[in-house]
Amino acid sequence: MSKPVRDPYTGRMTTGHEWNGIIELNTPVPKLVLLFLALTFLSSVIIWLLAPAWPGLNSYTKGILGIDQRTTLEHSLEKSAIKTAQWRTDIETLSFEDISRNSALLATVRDHGERLFEDNCAMCHGPDGKGGDGYPNLVDDQWLWGGDPETIMETLRVGVNSGHDEARISQMMAYGRDGILTLEQRRAVAAFVISLSSSDHTTPEDAETLSLGAEVFEQQCVSCHGPDGRGMQSVGAPNLTDDFWIYGGDITSIDNTLRDGRQGVMPNWDERLSLADRKVLTLYIDDLAQGASQ
């Protein structure tokens, strides 16, 4: 240990310690540091007195203000409920037609509906509602379960294949995997299905394949998709004669559908969105579809 010396630049004494050339000045702790240390400790003590802070054996200090995050949250939820109460009641009680005629309510529907749609529906149906691979387009006049407001709202409430007690159930069987149809039959019926939707009802396939396809269609498909292939909204079976395909309309995609079946899921929203919110969403979706068809 060497002796303390005076540092010529600062005029301070060193501590007299030395480690491989490093020395330290014995500068006292600056008053400013002590002041701020005292201030931060003091403000902490004040916060401890005001808010819940220190634990004991069975409880904790509750603080003079008597605040707790749970009651604070409840309070702020109540406050926000008051703000939305008027339009919520109106939406809940008025009929779809009455809401559509009320321009102030309609503004809320369009604004709030867009938020609801983007926060809850857009991840599957897309921010523009046009769907995507595996998810139906909502911006057209084709509906799996029906497109009138009451039906849309019911679909929102119970979902599709959602596990809800009253869920809409829809299942396309796995004709290939379960050995109901042979590869040849599947190819034929797929070709037939394509011929239904092509404008001139022709495909590159020969007439023999198409007649086999028609035969298979008659036996296996009409019970859900209907004799003319226009689908059936009571079982959520899609229209096969239009040009919209949830899972793709080329021969390979249709064959995949035939082979492994389809069982699309839409969650039920009755537990996550209020009645008013579901009604707003219904009107918003209705609005989207109508905007597109005009």
Next chain:
Amino acid sequence: MISQLTKTERETALFLTALLTLSGLTLGLLGRNDLLGYHGALLAVAGMSLTFLLIKDYYKPEPDPDNRAKYYDDPIKVGLVLALVWAVIGMIVGDWVAWLLVFPEATFDAGWASFGRLRPVHTSGVIFGFGGNALIATSFHVMQRTSRARLADNISPWVVVVGFNLFCLMAATGYLMGITASKEYAEPEWYADIFLTIIWVVYLVLYLRTLARREEPHIYVANWYYLSFVIVVAMLHILNNLAIPISLGHAKSYSLFSGVQDAMIQWWYGHNAVAFFLTTGFLGMMYYYLPKRAGRPIFSYRLSIISFWGIVFLYMWAGSHHLHYTALPHWVQTLGMTFSIMLLVPSWASAGNALLTLNGAWGKVRDDATLRFMMVAAVFYGLSTFEGSFMAIRPVNSLSHYTDWTVGHVHSGALGWVAMITFGSIYTLTPWIWRKERMYSNKLIELHFWLALVGTMIYVFAMWNSGIIQGLMWRAYNTDGTLAYSFIDSVAAMKPYYVARAIGGLMFLAGAIVCAYNVWKTAKLPTVTEYTPDKPPLPARGRPSAAAQAAE
């Protein structure tokens, strides 16, 4: 390197590599039906390669006993090179995930390329790979120089360096395969955790044994900081990783804690990892290399002591500020918030102590980019600790939490403070341990400095903007009480900032590559025989000197 080991040491090393091979084989056999098998194989291959290296040089002549009187710098060189390798890997992956946020579809439909798997490769790569190796390497240097004593033995430093890097390798490869304990910054699974625990105990024992050889009765403050890093990280690591594997043949394990207790333990760990991995360890670095480079005495011994105890005591309580407005009881949140506020003063005192140490050396700061790295690091340390205490205040946190502001804050600390103090230390240390007159190119250091500074500024400003915009968008309401923006609106609003962030990160990465190149070229410079910046190790009183021991 192996020629520096005596016959007995080579035999000990062979025993250890055989043990590693055997453990790897056992793990591989137990986990042959699981991803665990790959990590068993990894350890076995590493063990066999090291065994081969040892056998190859086994009959080489024993080292000159005189060398045993000198400092042992070989493990430092290896640790330093590995730190730079991990820096480049970790930052490449970091910038990759930054671009992935700009182009989220760029995952090639591959599991390993998803954000969730790549991000921990980045965080572990830079924190543990880059930061950890830099801490280990510099601590080996600082403990020897400030104790004026050689490392306590010649095997355990290698156990620490090699073992720690095997842990990092298991971590990074595991994430890509989908192995994760799902705890942020503690993602490696149980077997890797046990492995690291063993390595860490060896590290602690080595540190204490080397300190015990010192002649100066006082322990220099840098060692206090490094030791707090080693001890507390051990404690955090063990407690947060307590888990039960589903079987010895599976990588997957389940945490011993559940629900809010699990969250509290995790963020007690997470925040103290910031405190004791990313702060106290690097303060140890700063307290040695900054005064050495500046050639000035530490501004205040007293300030460094109260800062040390302030940081060590107060940080321990602050973790709960990560869980504001959650299921965590309100009183725990209040304590986390208030201790974070009190923590500000010791943090600023450390930054102030560093900056005031530069009094009398500001001319050097102007001319020497290496010292400027360390000066800027101290400034960023002050800025990010202020920001951290500020964000820990509950109402502020209600705006900042879950936003990019957190990401910006972390990087202001990680790039501005941790990486910059490390680069400054690396530029100081490299010529010393490779016995060169100077670094290969001062111009490249200058280039690196500006790339790092501008890159950090772009990054941090981009994230401040995006974070505050996110926070404000999430809480914006219309007059009828409905939300003004959907979540996806806030995502779309982030795009320009994400581009800026990725560019800032790219600059920082470019700087790290320049640094690696510069260090590589420096190691190739002609060695200076007469040159030494150090006082030699002292022959110890009351026990045989290191030289005498080796000659026995």
